[in-house]
Amino acid sequence: MTGPVEYSLFGAIEACVDGTPAALGGPKQRCVLAVLLAERGTVVSVDRLADALWYDEPPAKGLVSLRSYVSNLRRCLTAADTDAPVTRLETLPLGYRLTLLGEDRLDLATFEHLVDEGRAALGRDDAKLGFDTLTTALRLWRGRPFGEFADHEFAHAEVLRYSALRRLAIESRFDAALRLGGGSELIPELEAALANDPVHEKLWGHLMLALFRTGRGPDAVGAFERARDTLDREV
CATH class of the missing domain: 1.10.10.10 (Winged helix-like DNA-binding domain superfamily/Winged helix DNA-binding domain)
Structure with missing residues:
Protein backbone atom coordinates (compact mmCIF):
# COMPACT_ATOMS: atom_id res chain seq x y z
CA MET A 1 0.00 0.00 0.00
CA LEU A 106 -3.45 18.41 5.10
CA ASP A 107 -1.86 21.30 6.99
CA LEU A 108 -5.01 23.46 6.74
CA ALA A 109 -7.14 20.73 8.30
CA THR A 110 -4.55 20.07 11.01
CA PHE A 111 -4.39 23.80 11.78
CA GLU A 112 -8.16 24.04 12.13
CA HIS A 113 -8.30 20.95 14.34
CA LEU A 114 -5.57 22.26 16.65
CA VAL A 115 -7.23 25.67 16.98
CA ASP A 116 -10.50 23.98 17.91
CA GLU A 117 -8.71 21.75 20.42
CA GLY A 118 -6.82 24.67 21.94
CA ARG A 119 -9.93 26.79 22.37
CA ALA A 120 -11.81 23.80 23.81
CA ALA A 121 -9.03 23.41 26.39
CA LEU A 122 -9.44 27.07 27.33
CA GLY A 123 -13.16 26.46 27.70
CA ARG A 124 -12.28 23.76 30.25
CA ASP A 125 -9.94 26.21 32.03
CA ASP A 126 -6.89 24.19 30.99
CA ALA A 127 -4.80 27.21 30.03
CA LYS A 128 -1.53 25.25 29.76
CA LEU A 129 -2.90 22.76 27.24
CA GLY A 130 -4.67 25.56 25.41
CA PHE A 131 -1.49 27.61 25.13
CA ASP A 132 0.64 24.68 23.95
CA THR A 133 -1.93 23.50 21.40
CA LEU A 134 -2.50 26.97 19.95
CA THR A 135 1.25 27.55 19.77
CA THR A 136 1.60 24.34 17.76
CA ALA A 137 -1.24 25.41 15.48
CA LEU A 138 0.25 28.82 14.74
CA ARG A 139 3.62 27.29 13.86
CA LEU A 140 1.92 25.62 10.89
CA TRP A 141 1.12 29.02 9.37
CA ARG A 142 3.89 29.59 6.81
CA GLY A 143 2.07 32.12 4.66
CA ARG A 144 -1.35 32.78 3.13
CA PRO A 145 -3.49 29.71 2.53
CA PHE A 146 -3.28 28.47 -1.08
CA GLY A 147 -0.04 30.36 -1.65
CA GLU A 148 0.25 31.64 -5.22
CA PHE A 149 -3.46 30.97 -5.78
CA ALA A 150 -4.72 32.85 -2.72
CA ASP A 151 -6.23 35.58 -4.89
CA HIS A 152 -8.04 33.16 -7.19
CA GLU A 153 -11.80 33.04 -6.90
CA PHE A 154 -11.92 29.37 -5.87
CA ALA A 155 -9.74 30.11 -2.82
CA HIS A 156 -11.29 33.42 -1.74
CA ALA A 157 -13.77 32.15 0.88
CA GLU A 158 -11.30 29.70 2.40
CA VAL A 159 -8.52 32.29 2.61
CA LEU A 160 -10.86 34.59 4.52
CA ARG A 161 -12.01 31.78 6.80
CA TYR A 162 -8.53 30.58 7.69
CA SER A 163 -7.29 34.15 8.17
CA ALA A 164 -10.12 34.76 10.63
CA LEU A 165 -9.28 31.47 12.36
CA ARG A 166 -5.64 32.52 12.69
CA ARG A 167 -6.74 35.84 14.19
CA LEU A 168 -8.83 33.94 16.72
CA ALA A 169 -5.95 31.56 17.49
CA ILE A 170 -3.56 34.46 18.16
CA GLU A 171 -6.07 36.12 20.45
CA SER A 172 -6.82 32.87 22.31
CA ARG A 173 -3.14 32.02 22.73
CA PHE A 174 -2.48 35.37 24.42
CA ASP A 175 -5.55 34.80 26.56
CA ALA A 176 -4.10 31.46 27.65
CA ALA A 177 -0.69 33.03 28.37
CA LEU A 178 -2.26 35.73 30.51
CA ARG A 179 -4.30 33.15 32.43
CA LEU A 180 -1.01 31.40 33.18
CA GLY A 181 0.32 34.61 34.72
CA GLY A 182 2.26 35.94 31.76
CA GLY A 183 3.32 39.58 31.76
CA SER A 184 6.44 41.35 30.56
CA GLU A 185 7.57 38.56 28.21
CA LEU A 186 4.32 38.90 26.25
CA ILE A 187 4.61 42.63 25.56
CA PRO A 188 6.96 42.42 22.53
CA GLU A 189 4.82 39.68 20.99
CA LEU A 190 1.64 41.67 21.58
CA GLU A 191 3.15 44.81 20.08
CA ALA A 192 4.24 42.81 17.01
CA ALA A 193 0.79 41.25 16.65
CA LEU A 194 -0.86 44.66 16.88
CA ALA A 195 1.51 46.07 14.27
CA ASN A 196 0.06 43.46 11.88
CA ASP A 197 -3.53 43.80 13.11
CA PRO A 198 -3.99 47.25 14.69
CA VAL A 199 -7.79 47.04 14.92
CA HIS A 200 -7.83 43.83 16.96
CA GLU A 201 -9.52 45.15 20.09
CA LYS A 202 -8.92 42.13 22.31
CA LEU A 203 -5.19 42.26 21.64
CA TRP A 204 -5.18 45.86 22.87
CA GLY A 205 -6.87 44.64 26.03
CA HIS A 206 -4.28 41.88 26.43
CA LEU A 207 -1.48 44.44 26.01
CA MET A 208 -2.97 46.74 28.64
CA LEU A 209 -3.23 43.85 31.12
CA ALA A 210 0.34 42.69 30.44
CA LEU A 211 1.64 46.24 30.96
CA PHE A 212 -0.37 46.70 34.15
CA ARG A 213 0.90 43.41 35.58
CA THR A 214 4.50 44.52 35.16
CA GLY A 215 3.89 47.74 37.09
CA ARG A 216 3.69 49.93 34.00
CA GLY A 217 0.39 51.60 34.76
CA PRO A 218 1.06 54.77 32.77
CA ASP A 219 2.06 52.68 29.73
CA ALA A 220 -1.16 50.69 30.09
CA VAL A 221 -3.12 53.96 30.01
CA GLY A 222 -1.03 55.01 27.00
CA ALA A 223 -1.94 51.73 25.29
CA PHE A 224 -5.60 52.50 25.90
CA GLU A 225 -5.20 55.91 24.30
CA ARG A 226 -3.34 54.40 21.34
CA ALA A 227 -6.10 51.83 20.91
CA ARG A 228 -8.80 54.50 21.04
CA ASP A 229 -7.02 56.68 18.47
CA THR A 230 -6.28 53.73 16.17
CA LEU A 231 -9.82 52.38 16.26
CA ASP A 232 -11.26 55.86 15.77
CA ARG A 233 -9.03 56.41 12.76
CA GLU A 234 -9.32 52.96 11.17
CA VAL A 235 -12.85 51.89 12.07
Missing part, protein backbone atom coordinates in the same frame (compact mmCIF):
# COMPACT_ATOMS: atom_id res chain seq x y z
CA THR A 2 1.25 3.48 -0.83
CA GLY A 3 2.68 5.57 1.99
CA PRO A 4 0.88 8.55 3.52
CA VAL A 5 0.78 11.92 1.78
CA GLU A 6 1.32 15.19 3.63
CA TYR A 7 -0.20 18.12 1.76
CA SER A 8 0.83 21.71 2.44
CA LEU A 9 -1.26 24.69 1.35
CA PHE A 10 0.16 27.35 3.69
CA GLY A 11 2.40 29.64 1.68
CA ALA A 12 3.04 27.13 -1.12
CA ILE A 13 1.39 24.13 -2.75
CA GLU A 14 3.47 21.09 -1.74
CA ALA A 15 3.08 17.40 -1.08
CA CYS A 16 5.31 14.73 0.42
CA VAL A 17 4.62 11.09 -0.41
CA ASP A 18 5.91 8.74 2.27
CA GLY A 19 8.31 11.49 3.37
CA THR A 20 9.59 12.31 -0.13
CA PRO A 21 8.70 15.65 -1.79
CA ALA A 22 6.50 15.11 -4.83
CA ALA A 23 7.25 16.84 -8.14
CA LEU A 24 3.91 18.60 -8.60
CA GLY A 25 4.76 20.21 -11.92
CA GLY A 26 3.94 23.70 -13.14
CA PRO A 27 1.46 26.30 -11.88
CA LYS A 28 -1.56 24.90 -13.75
CA GLN A 29 -1.04 21.42 -12.34
CA ARG A 30 -0.49 22.79 -8.83
CA CYS A 31 -3.67 24.84 -9.25
CA VAL A 32 -5.65 21.67 -10.01
CA LEU A 33 -4.32 20.11 -6.81
CA ALA A 34 -5.19 23.23 -4.81
CA VAL A 35 -8.78 23.22 -6.07
CA LEU A 36 -9.18 19.51 -5.35
CA LEU A 37 -7.80 19.97 -1.84
CA ALA A 38 -10.09 22.94 -1.23
CA GLU A 39 -13.01 20.62 -2.02
CA ARG A 40 -11.43 17.45 -0.61
CA GLY A 41 -13.80 14.54 -0.50
CA THR A 42 -16.22 16.29 -2.88
CA VAL A 43 -16.50 15.79 -6.61
CA VAL A 44 -15.16 18.85 -8.46
CA SER A 45 -16.65 19.37 -11.89
CA VAL A 46 -14.57 19.77 -15.01
CA ASP A 47 -16.12 23.21 -15.53
CA ARG A 48 -15.07 24.36 -12.06
CA LEU A 49 -11.52 23.20 -12.61
CA ALA A 50 -11.43 24.86 -16.02
CA ASP A 51 -12.65 28.15 -14.52
CA ALA A 52 -9.90 28.00 -11.90
CA LEU A 53 -7.27 27.35 -14.55
CA TRP A 54 -8.34 29.62 -17.40
CA TYR A 55 -11.24 31.72 -16.09
CA ASP A 56 -13.67 32.17 -18.98
CA GLU A 57 -11.18 31.53 -21.78
CA PRO A 58 -10.12 27.88 -21.84
CA PRO A 59 -7.83 26.92 -24.74
CA ALA A 60 -9.03 24.74 -27.58
CA LYS A 61 -7.45 21.64 -26.02
CA GLY A 62 -8.18 22.62 -22.42
CA LEU A 63 -9.94 19.36 -21.58
CA VAL A 64 -6.98 17.34 -22.86
CA SER A 65 -4.62 19.45 -20.74
CA LEU A 66 -6.81 19.03 -17.66
CA ARG A 67 -6.84 15.26 -18.08
CA SER A 68 -3.07 15.32 -18.37
CA TYR A 69 -2.71 17.37 -15.17
CA VAL A 70 -4.94 14.94 -13.27
CA SER A 71 -3.07 11.92 -14.62
CA ASN A 72 0.27 13.45 -13.63
CA LEU A 73 -0.99 14.31 -10.15
CA ARG A 74 -2.35 10.81 -9.65
CA ARG A 75 1.10 9.46 -10.47
CA CYS A 76 2.85 12.04 -8.25
CA LEU A 77 0.70 11.13 -5.26
CA THR A 78 1.66 7.46 -5.41
CA ALA A 79 4.90 6.15 -3.93
CA ALA A 80 7.34 4.99 -6.61
CA ASP A 81 7.80 1.54 -5.05
CA THR A 82 4.10 0.79 -4.72
CA ASP A 83 2.88 -2.40 -6.45
CA ALA A 84 -0.85 -1.94 -5.79
CA PRO A 85 -1.54 1.78 -5.31
CA VAL A 86 -4.72 3.02 -3.69
CA THR A 87 -6.77 5.62 -5.50
CA ARG A 88 -6.64 9.05 -3.90
CA LEU A 89 -7.58 10.96 -7.03
CA GLU A 90 -10.65 9.50 -8.69
CA THR A 91 -12.08 10.18 -12.14
CA LEU A 92 -15.87 10.17 -11.90
CA PRO A 93 -18.67 10.87 -14.41
CA LEU A 94 -19.15 14.43 -13.17
CA GLY A 95 -15.53 15.35 -12.51
CA TYR A 96 -12.70 14.48 -10.13
CA ARG A 97 -12.42 13.81 -6.41
CA LEU A 98 -9.39 13.83 -4.11
CA THR A 99 -9.74 11.98 -0.84
CA LEU A 100 -7.45 11.94 2.19
CA LEU A 101 -6.76 8.32 3.04
CA GLY A 102 -5.49 6.66 6.20
CA GLU A 103 -2.62 8.71 7.57
CA ASP A 104 -2.77 11.41 4.87
CA ARG A 105 -2.59 14.91 6.30
